[in-house]
Amino acid sequence: DTEVTQTPKHLVMGMTNKKSLKCEQHMGHRAMYWYKQKAKKPPELMFVYSYEKLSINESVPSRFSPECPNSSLLNLHLHALQPEDSALYLCASSQEGSGANVLTFGAGSRLTVL
């Protein structure tokens, strides 16, 4: 079992749908991350929240909207996605967001956009 919980595990959505991915951790970590991973590629950083504030946005299209309601929760709101956005979305957390910390990943949410 992972200490970072992601829901749902699988999501299929149309290009006009609005959906959300959720991530939760109870390790007291103050930094949370969203990564996107395409098949046979390494994870690509999308967003970093540090102490509930967005600290890094890696030029992600606005159809992806992150939200950090509190230090334990991280959401990724999805709207008007494209088929090429189909991927594995990974959430991670670390003690702080300085980059020199150990990342703990969730099991991922596998997204298919039709």
Next chain:
Amino acid sequence: GIQVEQSPPDLILQEGANSTLRCNFSDSVNNLQWFHQNPWGQLINLFYIPSGTKQNGRLSATTVATERYSLLYISSSQTTDSGVYFCAALSSGSARQLTFGSGTQLTVLP
């Protein structure tokens, strides 16, 4: 930014064999981590090892920071070791986040 290269890209082993995976990086680092991604996508942190040597059961890792490489050793491999192994590094003094290598796909045959 820092470049992270892993080799070999693919590795097929018979169960019980030993293997060495390599990670080269282009700059001095203050963070280097090895991850295992299982076939279902779960990424597990194996080692945090910006320098020195660590061991955890059948796995061990060594980072020679002055020569800018890290090695992951897997001994007596098992089928459950199959998956992709990623190395990720962060330059010393960088305000950015970890850069992942392209991974080594390991297949252990029964």
